[in-house]
Amino acid sequence: MIFELNQRLRADTFEVAVLDLSLLLLMNDKTAPWLILVPQRQEIKEMHHLDKNDLAMLAEEITLVSCLVEKVFVPDKINVASLGNIVPQLHIHIVGRFKNDRAWPGPVWGASGAEPYDATEAARLIERLKSELKI
Amino acid sequence: MIFELNQRLRADTFEVAVLDLSLLLLMNDKTAPWLILVPQRQEIKEMHHLDKNDLAMLAEEITLVSCLVEKVFVPDKINVASLGNIVPQLHIHIVGRFKNDRAWPGPVWGASGAEPYDATEAARLIERLKSELKI
Structure with a gap:
């Protein structure tokens, strides 16, 4: 089945x-360094429904992205979560959190105050992230 | 270093x-089937700081507990998260969510309305979980 990213x-x-x-995505919210991994497996909604090889790859990719967020943004804490109560397609949030961010110490999901990047900021940040990933 | 569970x-x-x-713990909140894994590694605060073997074991234990929650409670969705904004000791939440639960579709963390189990309910549920785990 062909993979298609949720709208x-x-x-x-x-x-x-x-x-x-x-897929590695950047959430359009400049108040937090918020990355999302979407395993390219069309019908999977829960992490534990991935097969064993895919789950091992996902664990590696979560580690890769957590290290990336730690290096580029130096957050106080990293929040990693697979929720999917609203968007059913399996996706894993990796969010750098700061003690003075808009939702601390609560979760970012459902908290108010998100702000979109302007186009130049987003492009610059994506280049920085690609460069660190050596992609 | 001896492992000690956060107070x-x-x-x-x-x-x-x-x-x-x-350690596998049951959150004292009867409004949600809410389990917590605490890797017995005293100084670790982030999943990606676990060594490779420990991370693979944690992935297996998350799968085990997710399957347990799915089988025993038949939730609409499972939420898995490593947050740690309040309790620094690494711990992973595995929460069965229902479309009519107290926080749906928002996250349970920080949502109001938690209710403790009474002692008999808790003991019975823990026995059920142990029995399913064959422990």
């Missing part, structure tokens, strides 16, 4: 890279 | 089992 995810993010298993 | 986690949960890597 809501497509509308809310920029594409950063295509990794071995997942 | 806040201890106060808010019941112990269900000691797995190969993690």
Whole structure:
């Protein structure tokens, strides 16, 4: 089955890279360094429904992106989550959190105050992230 | 370094089992089937700081507990998250969510309306979980 990115995810993010298993997306919210991995497996809604090889790849990609967020943004904490209560397509949030961010210490999901990037900011940040990933 | 469970986690949960890597805890909130894995690695605060073997074990234990929650509670969705904005000791939430639960479709963290189990309910549920885990 051909993989197609969920429309809501497509509308809310920029594409950063295509990794071995997942698309790597940047959430269009400049108040937090917020990346999203979307495994390219069309019908899967839960992490534990991935097969064993895919799950191992996803664990590696979560580690890769967590290290990327840690290096580029130096957050106080990284939040990693697979929720999917609103968007059913399996996707994993990796969000750098700061003690003075808009939702701390609460979760970012559902919190108010998101702000879109302007186009230049987004393009510059995506280039920076690609460069760190050596893509 | 000897592992010691964070006091806040201890106060808010019941112990269900000691797995190969993690303690398995049940959050004392009967409004959601809410389990927590705590890898027994004293100083680790982020998943990606676990060594490769531990991370692979954690991925297996997350899968085990997700399957357990799916089988016992038959939720509409499973939420898996490593947050740690309040409790710094690494811990992973695995929460069965229902479309009519107290926080749907928002996250459970920070949402109001949690209710403790009574002692009999908790003991019965822990026995059920142990029995499914064959522990």
